[in-house]
């Protein structure tokens with residue numbers, strides 16, 4: 332009898348796992364919606380916790396927001412500890428939503444210039460263009476091949492980016508935000524690595540829009556940074572002091588360069 336009870340319990344726990352993973356996409360979609368609606372920016376820039384109505388009234392380009400829908404997103408994100416919620420002490424009160432250390436990673440560049448953020452990565456990974464390849468996984472197993480190309484009419488990802496400026500920006504922004512996070516972590520610990528006087532120039536090959544190399548040059552201004560990438564990427568790269576952006580379609584080492592990333 333006890334063994335049967337344990338078996339039933341284990342089976343139920345197994346079922347819970349399947350429900351959890353079946354619906355886990357809802358977490359990603361709620362996170363993406365919050366970033367799109369600039370909810371982290373709104374909550375972090377407010378003096379104190381906010382009601383759903385207050386958040387809704389601050390959402391850009393949204394003259395008649397659906398409070399019920401917004402409240403559902405907020406409740407889910409509170410459960411996932413992206414935001415906090417103070418529950419009202421009486422029945423008539425409204426929940427008040429506040430920031431967390433996680434929501435700080437979702438601020439837009441305009442709201443927090445020069446602050447590290449994962450918002451562009453959230454938008455990129457959860458965009459239909461990047462979600463579509465995941466739907467091709469079983470085909471990849473059956474047929475082999477590359478999921479992105481199956482999902483996008485046989486186009487290689489770099490060709491797709493070259494032909495689609497919106498995708499190009501989405502992808503490059505996501506790469507740049509993570510490159511900055513990783514490079515600042517490296518630079519904070521690897522203090523002597525770039526400091527030697529013999530290192531005068533440094534190339535990041537396939538460096539996207541130059542996030543990584545610009546971080547290195549910013550903390551080691553004696554280094555001349557060179558960022559190599561494909562023409563459609565370099566064309567959109569911002570200018571960074573001490574950095575040169577260079578288009579490349581095939582990779583050749585230059586004798587002038589002393590170090591490659």
Ligand SMILES: C[S@@+](CC[C@H](N)C(=O)[O-])C[C@H]1O[C@@H](n2cnc3c(N)ncnc32)[C@H](O)[C@@H]1O
Nearest residue numbers: 506507510537538539559560561564579580581
């Ligand atoms: C995965 S992304 C990484 C970007 C950057 N290194 C980072 O970590 O954020 C790969 C980069 O390689 C670039 N790339 C692909 N083929 C290349 C080639 N033949 N020459 C130069 N860059 C290339 C892409 O355009 C893209 O920016």
